[in-house]
Amino acid sequence: MGDYVxxxxxxxxxxxxxxxxxxxxxxxxxxxxxxxxxxxxxxxAGSVLGVSISPDGRYxxxxxxxEVAKVWSAEGALVRELRGGGSAxxxxxxxxxxxxxxxxxxxxxxxxxxxxxxxxxETEPLASxxxxxxxxxxxxxxxxxxxxxxxxxxxxxxxxxRHLAWKGSLISLxxxxxxxxxxxxxxxxxxxxxxxxxGQDSQMSGYRFKPKxxxxxxxxxxxxxxxxxxxxxxxxxxxxxEGTQPLQLEGHKSLxxxxxxxxxxxxxxxxxxxxxxxxxxxxxxxxxxxxAVLEDEVTGLCWHPEHHTLVGADASGxxxxxxVA
Amino acid sequence: MKKIPVTVLTGFLGSGxxxxxxxxxxxxxxxxxxxxxxEFGEIGIDQALVxxxxxxxxxxxxxxxxxxxxxxxxxxxxxxxxxxxxxDHILVETTGMADPGPVAQTFFVDDDLRELFSLDxxxxxxxxxxxxxHLDDSSECKEQIAxxxxxxLNKTDLVSGHELEQLERRVTSMNSxxxxxRAQNASVPIAALLDIGGFDLDRAMAAKPxxxxxxxxxxxxxxxxxxxxxxxxxxxDGPDPxxxxxxxxxxxxxxxxxxxxxxxxxxxxxxVARSALPGERIEIGAAEPVRLKLDSAGAKRFELRAPRRGxxxxxxxxxxxxxxxQVLDSGVAVRPSSEQTFAAGHSHDDQVTSVGIHLEGEIxxxxxxxxxxxxxxxxxxxxxxxxxxxxIKGSRSRFVFQGVHMLFDGREDRPWxxxxxxxxxxxxxxxxxxxxxxxxxERCLA
Numbered sequence: 169m170g171d172y173v174x175x176x177x178x179x180x181x182x183x184x185x186x187x188x189x190x191x192x193x194x195x196x197x198x199x200x201x202x203x204x205x206x207x208x209x210x211x212x213a214g215s216v217l218g219v220s221i222s223p224d225g226r227y228x229x230x231x232x233x234x235e236v237a238k239v240w241s242a243e244g245a246l247v248r249e250l251r252g253g254g255s256a257x258x259x260x261x262x263x264x265x266x267x268x269x270x271x272x273x274x275x276x277x278x279x280x281x282x283x284x285x286x287x288x289x290e291t292e293p294l295a296s297x298x299x300x301x302x303x304x305x306x307x308x309x310x311x312x313x314x315x316x317x318x319x320x321x322x323x324x325x326x327x328x329x330r331h332l333a334w335k336g337s338l339i340s341l342x343x344x345x346x347x348x349x350x351x352x353x354x355x356x357x358x359x360x361x362x363x364x365x366x367g368q369d370s371q372m373s374g375y376r377f378k379p380k381x382x383x384x385x386x387x388x389x390x391x392x393x394x395x396x397x398x399x400x401x402x403x404x405x406x407x408x409x410e411g412t413q414p415l416q417l418e419g420h421k422s423l424x425x426x427x428x429x430x431x432x433x434x435x436x437x438x439x440x441x442x443x444x445x446x447x448x449x450x451x452x453x454x455x456x457x458x459x460a461v462l463e464d465e466v467t468g469l470c471w472h473p474e475h476h477t478l479v480g481a482d483a484s485g486x487x488x489x490x491x492v493a
Numbered sequence: 494m495k496k497i498p499v500t501v502l503t504g505f506l507g508s509g510x511x512x513x514x515x516x517x518x519x520x521x522x523x524x525x526x527x528x529x530x531x532e533f534g535e536i537g538i539d540q541a542l543v544x545x546x547x548x549x550x551x552x553x554x555x556x557x558x559x560x561x562x563x564x565x566x567x568x569x570x571x572x573x574x575x576x577x578x579x580x581d582h583i584l585v586e587t588t589g590m591a592d593p594g595p596v597a598q599t600f601f602v603d604d605d606l607r608e609l610f611s612l613d614x615x616x617x618x619x620x621x622x623x624x625x626x627h628l629d630d631s632s633e634c635k636e637q638i639a640x641x642x643x644x645x646l647n648k649t650d651l652v653s654g655h656e657l658e659q660l661e662r663r664v665t666s667m668n669s670x671x672x673x674x675r676a677q678n679a680s681v682p683i684a685a686l687l688d689i690g691g692f693d694l695d696r697a698m699a700a701k702p703x704x705x706x707x708x709x710x711x712x713x714x715x716x717x718x719x720x721x722x723x724x725x726x727x728x729x730d731g732p733d734p735x736x737x738x739x740x741x742x743x744x745x746x747x748x749x750x751x752x753x754x755x756x757x758x759x760x761x762x763x764x765v766a767r768s769a770l771p772g773e774r775i776e777i778g779a780a781e782p783v784r785l786k787l788d789s790a791g792a793k794r795f796e797l798r799a800p801r802r803g804x805x806x807x808x809x810x811x812x813x814x815x816x817x818x819q820v821l822d823s824g825v826a827v828r829p830s831s832e833q834t835f836a837a838g839h840s841h842d843d844q845v846t847s848v849g850i851h852l853e854g855e856i857x858x859x860x861x862x863x864x865x866x867x868x869x870x871x872x873x874x875x876x877x878x879x880x881x882x883x884x885i886k887g888s889r890s891r892f893v894f895q896g897v898h899m900l901f902d903g904r905e906d907r908p909w910x911x912x913x914x915x916x917x918x919x920x921x922x923x924x925x926x927x928x929x930x931x932x933x934x935e936r937c938l939a
Contacts, residue, residue, distance in 0.1 A: 172575040190575040215575045233572070255545055259572070275547070296549040296564055315551050315564060337551050337564050355564070355603075356553045377604040423604075483575075 173481035175219040175230070176468025180265075183225050184242060185470065185479050187487055188216025194230055195487075196244055199477060202489060206244030212236070218261040220270070227283065229270050231258035237272045239283065252279045252290065260298060266307035267323060273298035278312050278321070294319060300341035302350075313338035313352055318362070320350075332362045332369070342382035342391070349404065351391050353379035359393050359402075370410050372402065383427035385434045390450060392436050394424040399438050401450045419446045419456045426466050432475035435492070439466025445480050447492070462486050496611040499570075499583040500686050501596050503637045504618030505627055506589030509647040513618060513679035513686075514586065522683050524581040527573060529566065531588045542580075544569060548588060550595045553602065560898060562599040571605050582687055583610065590633050593617075593640040594877065594898055597692075601900045614689025617641035617671075618679065621660055622651040628663070632923075635845040638664050639877045639921050642691030644671045647679050655732070655815055658834075668921050669847035670880065694893045694904060710762045711739070711808040714749040715829035717820060718804055719777075724797040724822055726775060731816035734788045737766055739808040740777040740797065749806030750833030758808040774798055777805055787816070845877075848927045850934050852916045855886035857939040864933050865901070873899035875925070881918040882906070886939040 172190030179185070184205065185197045194211040197204055212232025221228040227247065231237040237250040237258045252258065256275030263270050269288070270281045276293035278301075296315035303310055310321045318332040318341070332350065338360065340353035351361040358373040359382070375395030383392045391402045391409070399417040402409035420440035428437045435457075436448045445466055447458035460480065468481035481487045504510050518526060527542045549564040566585065573580065585596060593615050600612040617637045627634040638644060644664055649657055661673055674681050690696040728736075739758045747754055764781035771793040775783050778800060787793055797820065799805070809818065812834065820827045861883070869876065876898065883892040891912075894903025918934060 174572075174575040191578075215572060217572060217575075233576075257544075257569075257572070259568070296551070297547070297568060299568065315549065337553065355551075355562075355567070 170485040172215070172483045173467050173485060173487060174215050174217060176470055176479065176481045176487070177219045177221050177228070178470040178472055178479055179221045179225040179228075179242075180223050180473060181225040182472045182474060182477075184221070185487075185489070186219050186221060186228050187468070187481055188212075188219045188230055188232070189485065190215045192216060192232060194219070194240070194244070196242070197487070199472060199479070199489065208240070208244050211238065211240075214257075217257065217259050220261045220263040222263050222268075222283070223265055227263075229261045229263055229272075231261040231272060231274075233257045235274065237261050237270075237281075239270070239285075248285045250279070250281050250285065250287075252277065252287075256297070260301045262301045262303055262310075264303045264307035264310070264323075265305055269307065269310075269323065271301050271303065271310050271312075273301055273312060276314070278310070278319075280310065280321070280323075289321065291319075291321070296337070299337070299339045300352075302341045302343040304343060304347050305345050306347065309347075311341060311343055311350055313341045318350055318352060332367075334360055334369070336360070339378055340380050340382050342384055344384045344388035344391075344404075345386055346388040348388065349391075351382055351384075351393075353382055353393070353395070357395060359391075359395070361391070372409070372414075375400070377423055381425060381427040383429045383436065385429040385436070386431050387434070390429070390434060390436075392427045392429065392438070392450070394427060394438075397422050397424060397440065397442075399424050399427065399436070399448070401436070415450050415454060417446075417448050417450060417454055417456075419448075419459075420444055426469040426480075428469040428471055428478075430471045430475045430478075430492075431473050435475070437469050437471070437478050437480075439469050439480060441465045443482065445469065445478075445490075447478075458492070460488070460490055462488060496609060497580055497583060498613035498687070499585060499600065499610050500613050500689065501593060501615045502584060502586045502618070502686075503591060503593050503615060503640070504589065504645075504647075505620060505624070505631075505634060505637070507623065508589070508618040508620040509645075509676075509679035510586055510618055513645070513647075513681065514584065516679060517681075517683045517686060520683060522687075524687070525578060526582045526584060527580045528584045528586065529569060530586045531591070542578075544573075548591060560598045560602060560900065561595040562602055563595050566596065566599050567603050567606060570610060574609055582613075584686075592633055592636050594636065597640065597897045598900055600692075601897065601902065612692045613687070614642035614691030615640050616643045616645065616686055616689070618645045618647050619660070619664065620648055621646045621657060622648050624660065635667065635923075636877065638671075639668050639845045639923075641668060641671045642689045643685060644668065644673045645676050645679070645681055645685075646673060647676045649675045650677045655812060658812070667845045667847065669849060670878070670919055670921065692895060692897075692902075694895060694902065694906070709755055709759050709808075709835045711737075711758065711810055711835060713809045713812050713832065713834050714755060714758070715807045715809075715813070715832040716743065716749040716804065717807065717827055717829050719799050719802065719827070721799055721802045724799065724820055724827065725824075726795040726797045727819045727821055728785065728787060728793045728795075728816040730790060731787065731811070733811055733815075734786075736785050736787060736816065737762070737782045737810040738775070738785060739782045739806075740775060740779070741806055741808075742778050742801075743804045743806050746804075748831040748833070749808065749829075750831070750835075754806055755808075755835075758806060762808070769795060771795060776800070844923050845921070846925055846927075847919060847921045848925045848930050849917065849919045850931050852884075852918075852934060852938065854884070854916075855914070855939040856883050856916055856937050858885050858887075860939075861885070861937040864937050868930075868933065869896070869899045869901065872922070876920055876922040878922075879918070879920045881916065883916045883918070884909075884914040 175188035214233030379395035
């Protein structure tokens with residue numbers, strides 16, 4: 169593609185893969201054929217910062233450095249713009265897995281929209297700029313991180329907004345598929361997580377760098393975290409991970425940048441600054457079971473929902489799909 | 494990959510940051526510059542990308558060191574690097590009241606920024622006309638001056654030459670490492686902003702800090718060769734109603750500004766001054782200073798009597814140029830064979846200072862690192878910046894280092910070669926104890 173792939177997503181039905189680029193382009197591919205379906209030349213002024221596909225695969229939303237989020241048809245036709253007001257970049261967009269809502273974050277504000285463009289939530293400014301968004305797997309809650317903790321907006325009648333306080337700058341976020349645990353990477357090179365039912369929280373430190381990539385396996389038992397060349401995997405079975413040694417997956421030569429668990433099996437894909445993509449079965453061994461090399465720092469990794477295909481992207485615009493056994 | 498240099502622009506509201514940006518960025522400088530701006534909507538320039546940011550300062554732990562960083566810069570600069578139109582230079586403008594510490598620390602503490610960007614320097618604009626309104630009681634104002642690699646004294650057209658000199662001396666006494674530029678209408682060459690190398694270890698101490706002489710109660714010293722007899726001292730109208738003066742014979746072949754003679758004059762200065770009205774006599778070599786009464790209008794003439802031939806020093810409380818002071822011999826002006834100005838010790842009492850220490854002899858590396866880590870633990874918040882070149886025992890090469898608060902960066906540099914081996918260390922900070930620092934450093938001698 170010739171430019172930094174800043175956002176990459178595969179549709180929940182596995183039909184298309186959509187990439188947002190550093191020059192403002194958005195490109196759609198047909199995953200079954202690998203053909204380029206459409207190119208939107210200037211979807212955003214400046215860089216595209218986020219892409220999120222609707223659960224039914226019929227639409228997708230993008231955001232970028234131009235103060236606006238946009239909704240497109242799966243064929244790449246503009247459906248509508250979501251303008252939140254204010255002059256901040258829209259840095260995050262997330263389409264709820266159910267319920268049809270779309271969340272955007274621009275500066276310190278969160279907005280939630282209906283697909284017809286109606287804005288149903290606009291929060292007061294949070295403590296600092298929102299650094300990550302994640303929906304609960306059933307779409308009934310939205311989590312956002314910033315300095316000072318995690319804010320959770322409920323979308324069920326009568327529930328109140330919840331704040332998981334932490335005196336630190338949270339920079340990444342992953343909500344477990346079973347909805348029980350929220351894990352965050354912290355600017356001060358640690359991982360923090362909360363068990364939502366009890367409110368109990370734990371801090372895992374010892375990382376060399378800030379953990380920007382986090383991924384849960386489909387059973388919500390393994391949490392893979394970046395923060396060094398090695399991938400650190402925490403096991404939530406039994407009493408863990410507190411007081412246990414994490415699994416260390418050694419293989420990359422420099423900082424791990426992307427992590428993605430297959431939706432079907434406990435197979436983990438990891439990408440690194442050193443251009444390599446490695447496949448692991450963390451429960452079985454600490455050695456990679458497959459590898460591939462891109463042309464630059466890995467900036468995107470996504471699985472096909474049926475596990476058979478992995479898509480990777482890098483900082484110089486290479487997008488590659490691999491068949492996985 | 495070459496790191497992208499970042500210049501930080503600080504200065505109080507009204508000091509001319511926006512004018513400076515507008516001026517420089519509108520020029521045809523041939524660079525791709527992104528400006529991260531914190532005061533709203535003031536610039537909109539085609540030649541540069543302008544991004545508005547809210548300053549988000551937060552504390553973070555970096556190992557055992559706690560420091561404050563700018564979260565907004567981490568995010569914005571990280572995202573900028575994803576664009577196709579890569580930048581040659583980044584300018585970060587802070588708000589008027591900002592402490593430059595967090596901005597600087599951000600570039601040393603954050604993984605991503607450290608890898609992609611290098612802090613080129615901190616430029617502080619000073620409103621020459623109004624800075625005195627803030628300089629005494631605003632810690633931000635002092636910090637902005639103390640952190641600077643380049644100090645631009647702006648609006649020089651609104652103050653007198655003397656006021657400007659006073660200001661320059663004052664800011665230099667606070668920050669001896671900064672390069673001082675004078676400007677009207679924020680007009681400084683863009684090169685002064687874009688290749689500063691303030692944090693570049695290769696250029697650490699490339700320009701020797703301008704340390705002032707020890708502070709004396711006088712601002713000026715002139716050396717004169719005179720014969721026995723009576724001269725005339727003439728002063729025109731000036732800004733002050735009185736001026737103290739010491740006229741003494743110099744001990745040696747030295748000039749009046751030399752350390753020994755200036756110290757001698759300072760001792761005389763501490764005696765009670767004798768008043769003199771125009772027309773009265775001033776005795777060269779008197780044991781006390783003379784206070785010239787200058788409230789009458791027009792030229793004021795004093796008799797300056799030399800009991801013998803010799804080399805004398807005249808030490809004046811204010812600059813002679815303020816009064817067009819002249820020494821006349823039968824109506825003909827006698828020029829000083831040398832003259833020197835001094836920082837005016839009586840004019841201010843700044844908590845923010847620079848301390849420079851020069852040591853001959855080799856430094857023990859272990860003792861040094863113990864001392865520095867102890868010092869930073871105890872005083873890190875008060876030490877804004879430090880730089881040094883060290884003569885470490887057992888090493889053929891110079892050791893260069895620089896630090897911001899508690900963050901510290903050092904390494905071996907080129908071999909000493911024929912350069913005389915010695916250590917130079919400069920601290921800029923608040924409430925620095927020169928003697929204690931000197932003693933501490935001396936204890937590191939091998």
